Amino acid sequence: MTGRLMMSGELLLEGIDLAHAAPRRIGTLIAHEGQVLEAEGLDQPLGTNVRIATSQGDSVRGEVVGFHGRRSLIQSFDNDAPFASGAAVTPIGQGGLVACGHGLLGRVIDAHGAPLDGRPPVSTRYTWPLAGKRSNPLNRGRVVTPFDVGVRAIDALLTMGEGQRVALVAGSGVGKSVLMGQMLAGVDCDVVVIGLIGERAREVSDFVETKLDARLRPRSVVVAVPADHPPLLRIRAAMRATAIAEFFRHEGKRVFLMIDSLTRVAHAQREIGLALGEPPTMKGYPPSALALIPRLVERAGADRDTGGSITAVYTVLADGGDNDDPVVDSARAIVDGHFILSRHLAEQGVYPAIDIARSLSRTMVDVIDEEHLAAAARFRQLWAAYE
Numbered sequence: 001m002t003g004r005l006m007m008s009g010e011l012l013l014e015g016i017d018l019a020h021a022a023p024r025r026i027g028t029l030i031a032h033e034g035q036v037l038e039a040e041g042l043d044q045p046l047g048t049n050v051r052i053a054t055s056q057g058d059s060v061r062g063e064v065v066g067f068h069g070r071r072s073l074i075q076s077f078d079n080d081a082p083f084a085s086g087a088a089v090t091p092i093g094q095g096g097l098v099a100c101g102h103g104l105l106g107r108v109i110d111a112h113g114a115p116l117d118g119r120p121p122v123s124t125r126y127t128w129p130l131a132g133k134r135s136n137p138l139n140r141g142r143v144v145t146p147f148d149v150g151v152r153a154i155d156a157l158l159t160m161g162e163g164q165r166v167a168l169v170a171g172s173g174v175g176k177s178v179l180m181g182q183m184l185a186g187v188d189c190d191v192v193v194i195g196l197i198g199e200r201a202r203e204v205s206d207f208v209e210t211k212l213d214a215r216l217r218p219r220s221v222v223v224a225v226p227a228d229h230p231p232l233l234r235i236r237a238a239m240r241a242t243a244i245a246e247f248f249r250h251e252g253k254r255v256f257l258m259i260d261s262l263t264r265v266a267h268a269q270r271e272i273g274l275a276l277g278e279p280p281t282m283k284g285y286p287p288s289a290l291a292l293i294p295r296l297v298e299r300a301g302a303d304r305d306t307g308g309s310i311t312a313v314y315t316v317l318a319d320g321g322d323n324d325d326p327v328v329d330s331a332r333a334i335v336d337g338h339f340i341l342s343r344h345l346a347e348q349g350v351y352p353a354i355d356i357a358r359s360l361s362r363t364m365v366d367v368i369d370e371e372h373l374a375a376a377a378r379f380r381q382l383w384a385a386y387e
């Protein structure tokens with residue numbers, strides 16, 4: 001009899017996840033200033049996801065991004081929600097893992113990994129840390145194999161290599177997004193991961209419908225967060241796209257990662273940094289905004305252990321053609337090549353408007369033969385003379 005009771009007791013407990021059933025501290029919302037919420041009594045580490053009750057009876061998610069003494073600073077994923085003082089702030093675990101797997105291929109997802117394509121939730125079997133895994137620099141493979149993108153100006157004069165990171169720098173409306181689409185149309189790789197961050201919502205649907213053809217669709221993952229979403233989500237989306245690319249590289253795949261645009265990611269971190277009270281040290285950018293760029297870009301590259309690689313292109317907006325912009329500088333210092341588009345050429349209808357003289361692929365010499373190199377150098381001389 002007792003034995004049977006025990007048995008049924010165990011059966012009852014089976015469905016309960018004891019690891020998460022421990023008592024939790026629930027915090028109280030005490031302040032809301034601009035972009036940052038403050039909660040008391042939460043005492044959770046940085047990066048914790050929380051659920052904040054709103055005055056409408058539902059709740060909004062957010063993340064702990066800092067603290068002052070015992071007060072936690074929280075960024076919400078929906079800044080327009082009707083928050084009220086005294087609302088409950090419930091921790092819901094660490095937010096640092098990205099669901100990954102082959103179920104992602106062919107899908108369009110948002111910063112949380114939820115589907116945007118109107119299809120059922122993505123089924124995945126693996127996870128990958130949102131912030132990536134720290135690796136030994138000596139495990140980074142060298143860039144020695146050419147990487148074809150099918151754009152003649154690039155393949156011939158600015159040859160890319162597998163595992164190279166490139167910044168595509170231009171003012172607004174000069175043709176960055178169109179050039180990215182052209183590269184996608186001609187690229188030779190196993191998996192394409194595209195992060196559309198801070199773009200216009202119209203451009204996101206346009207991109208998915210026109211740039212991803214039937215050949216590319218089954219091999220691609222799109223992570224999209226339009227410009228009107230809170231800054232934390234824009235950063236999350238860039239990190240999620242990078243984490244997904246890392247997952248496929250870990251499987252030995254040749255991945256092509258595109259982030260459009262890196263500038264909007266830096267802007268998002270600028271909003272967060274300033275809201276948290278960081279000083280704007282470089283033309284309005286707090287240090288954390290510029291520090292984010294190498295943290296993101298350094299995650300791409302070739303992996304010696306698995307033979308996989310992430311070849312990455314980041315678009316960078318050079319405001320008003322000003323190439324001394326801190327984001328342009330930080331990006332250019334960390335990537336292995338920068339392609340600069342010229343408004344002057346675009347105005348003449350020369351597309352893609354790549355300014356050959358000012359653009360550079362630092363790994364080009366390692367991936368092409370002498371003859372090609374000599375021909376490219378000759379072309380540059382002739383072009384400079386023509387100019």
Ligand SMILES: Nc1ncnc2c1ncn2[C@@H]1O[C@H](COP(=O)(O)OP(=O)(O)OP(=O)(O)O)[C@@H](O)[C@H]1O
Nearest residue numbers: 170171172173174175176177178179317351352353
């Ligand atoms: N290769 C091309 N052939 C023809 N037209 C082009 C080409 N590239 C760009 N354009 C023209 O330039 C316009 C702007 O291009 P695009 O949207 O790529 O700019 P962008 O640099 O991404 O701008 P933003 O900074 O606003 O995102 C296009 O709508 C198109 O009219």
Ligand SMILES: [Mg+2]
Nearest residue numbers: 176177178260
């Ligand atoms: Mg664009």
